[in-house]
Amino acid sequence: MSRGRQRGAALILVLWLVAGLALVVAASARSVSGHVRLAAVELERLRAEAVLDGAIALMAQHLRRAPDGGAAYRVYRLTLGSDVVDIEVTPAKGLVDVAVASDEVLQALLRDVGGLSAGEAVVIASRIRDWIDPDDQPSGIGGAEAAQYRAAGWPSLPRNAAMEDDAELLGVMGVTSDLYEKIRPFLGVNGGQRIDIAAAPPGLIDRLTGKPGLGARLHALPAERREAEFAAYTASPLFEHRPGVADRASRLRAQWMGSQGHRWQRQVWVDRAERPDTLTPWTTLWVEPTRRTRGLEQDINP
Structure with a gap:
C-alpha cells in the first residue's frame, strides 16, 4: 500500500474514533443532565412535603x-x-363511603362518575356489597361471592368484612383500574347513606346532578340562601343536609406550586379528636405520598 493510502486510512480511522468519542461524550452529557434534573425534582418534592405538612398541621389545628x-x-x-x-x-x-352508602348513591357514583351503564352499575354495586358483607351468598343482581370468583378465575376472593383501604375495590370482580381512578377522588370513610350536599366537593355535585358548575355555585351562596337552594336537591335519594353536624374525620388535600412550575399535592385524613397514642391534639388517620398533580379543580373533576 502506498504511503498516501496509508495516511488516508489512518485519517479515516481517526475520524471514526473522534465521531465515536463525540457520541460517547454526548450520551454522557445527556445522562448527567437527566440525573441533574431528577435530583432537582426530588429536592423540590422534599421541600414541597415540608411546606405541605406544615400547612396541613395548621389546618388540622384550625379544624379542631x-x-x-x-x-x-x-x-x-x-x-x-x-x-x-x-x-x-x-x-x-x-364523600361516598362504600361500606354504608345507599344503593342509589353507590350506583350513581359508578354510573355518573365511573361511566358505567345503569345495568353495569347495578352489578358492580352488588359485588361491592358482597365483598363487604359477612355471608357467602350472592346478593342483588349480578352479585358474586367466593364460588363465582373461583369460577371466573378472578385472582382475589371477597374479604367478607369491611375494607381496610379503598384500593381494595380493585379486587372486586369487574372493577377495572380505569373505573377505580375515576371514582377514587370521591371515596371516603365514616360517611353516611346519603351525601351531605354542603360537605361534598363541587365536582361530585356536578357529576351526580348532571349540572356542570352547580357545586361551585351552591358553595358560593350566602348562608341565608343555602337552605332553600339545597332543598331542591336534598329531596333526591342522593343528597341530604345536616348543617348542625360537624364530622370528626375530614380529608385535607393541600397543594403548593414549586419554583420550577410543578404543582405538588399532599393528601391526609385527620380525625379532630386526640388519641392516647398520638403526639398531636388531633389524630392522623392516613397519609398519601406527596406527588405532582394538575390542580385542585382538575383532580376533583378528572
Missing part, C-alpha cells in the same frame, strides 16, 4: 378549634412566608 370545623366543604389559602398553599377540606359526610 373552629366550632364549625368539619361541617362543610371549604377551600382555604394559607401564606407561609413566601409559600402559598391551597387546602381543600372535605368532611367525611361529603
Whole structure:
C-alpha cells in the first residue's frame, strides 16, 4: 500500500474514533443532565412535603378549634412566608363511603362518575356489597361471592368484612383500574347513606346532578340562601343536609406550586379528636405520598 493510502486510512480511522468519542461524550452529557434534573425534582418534592405538612398541621389545628370545623366543604389559602398553599377540606359526610352508602348513591357514583351503564352499575354495586358483607351468598343482581370468583378465575376472593383501604375495590370482580381512578377522588370513610350536599366537593355535585358548575355555585351562596337552594336537591335519594353536624374525620388535600412550575399535592385524613397514642391534639388517620398533580379543580373533576 502506498504511503498516501496509508495516511488516508489512518485519517479515516481517526475520524471514526473522534465521531465515536463525540457520541460517547454526548450520551454522557445527556445522562448527567437527566440525573441533574431528577435530583432537582426530588429536592423540590422534599421541600414541597415540608411546606405541605406544615400547612396541613395548621389546618388540622384550625379544624379542631373552629366550632364549625368539619361541617362543610371549604377551600382555604394559607401564606407561609413566601409559600402559598391551597387546602381543600372535605368532611367525611361529603364523600361516598362504600361500606354504608345507599344503593342509589353507590350506583350513581359508578354510573355518573365511573361511566358505567345503569345495568353495569347495578352489578358492580352488588359485588361491592358482597365483598363487604359477612355471608357467602350472592346478593342483588349480578352479585358474586367466593364460588363465582373461583369460577371466573378472578385472582382475589371477597374479604367478607369491611375494607381496610379503598384500593381494595380493585379486587372486586369487574372493577377495572380505569373505573377505580375515576371514582377514587370521591371515596371516603365514616360517611353516611346519603351525601351531605354542603360537605361534598363541587365536582361530585356536578357529576351526580348532571349540572356542570352547580357545586361551585351552591358553595358560593350566602348562608341565608343555602337552605332553600339545597332543598331542591336534598329531596333526591342522593343528597341530604345536616348543617348542625360537624364530622370528626375530614380529608385535607393541600397543594403548593414549586419554583420550577410543578404543582405538588399532599393528601391526609385527620380525625379532630386526640388519641392516647398520638403526639398531636388531633389524630392522623392516613397519609398519601406527596406527588405532582394538575390542580385542585382538575383532580376533583378528572
